[in-house]
Every structure is written in C-alpha cells, then in structure tokens.
Amino acid sequence: MNIAKSYLDGFEGSSGGGSRDIPLNKIVRLADQACRFAIVSNWSTDDTTALAEKADAGVPESDLDDMQEIYYGFGGQLIGQLFVGQQTEILPVSNLNQICVRSRPGKTGRVYYAWFW
Numbered sequence: 001m002n003i004a005k006s007y008l009d010g011f012e013g014s015s016g017g018g019s020r021d022i023p024l025n026k027i028v029r030l031a032d033q034a035c036r037f038a039i040v041s042n043w044s045t046d047d048t049t050a051l052a053e054k055a056d057a058g059v060p061e062s063d064l065d066d067m068q069e070i071y072y073g074f075g076g077q078l079i080g081q082l083f084v085g086q087q088t089e090i091l092p093v094s095n096l097n098q099i100c101v102r103s104r105p106g107k108t109g110r111v112y113y114a115w116f117w
Helices: none
Strands: 015-022 037-041 070-074 077-082 099-103 109-116
Touching: 015 099, 037 099, 070 109, 077 099, 099 109
Parallel strands: none
Antiparallel strands: 015 109, 037 109, 070 077, 070 099
C-alpha cells in the first residue's frame, strides 16, 4: 500500500479557478467541479490598500474592516469570515459545491476560488 507522506502528495497537477457573484442576503454554493482541494479568496479588483500591511481587523485604522467581508462554510453552515485581501488555507473537499458563501448582510459580493486535483 502506498501511503502519502503529506496532503501535498495528493496533487496531480490539474487546477483551475473562477469567481461567483454572491446575491443579496443569500447563501450560495460554488460551482459543481470535482477536485481534491480548494482555496476561497476575498480579493478585490478595486484600487484598495487592503493588501498592504495594516493593523488587525476591527482596529479603526484597518483597511481590512471595510464592511466587504464574506463568510464561507460547508453544506449551508457558515463557519469562517474573510476580510478583503484574505483567503482560506487549502480546504480538502471532493467537489467545490461542498463550499457555500455569503456576503455581509445587506450587501452583494463576489468570491474568487481555485481548485486543485
């Protein structure tokens, strides 16, 4: 039996990515795409300083706390929060549609993702 030494040994080279609009006050699933791992990102294409080194979120001078966070989870249950410029660690999933996302209440949004096989 061949046992992987690390989860990175599971990468076979295929990958892809995309984005999805998040409608107002809705939890939505990502695309139906078989994979082994995924990363969810709250990147911004606006001219923002959110990617610069700043104080922790919640501190008034922080660009991270700009009311544009998204929430993510699995099977309809939200478990995490991403401020602008942040991304998850590598998530072990068998399909992107296991991941659900929602924007801040009262806002729409866009989520970016990458998948790996």
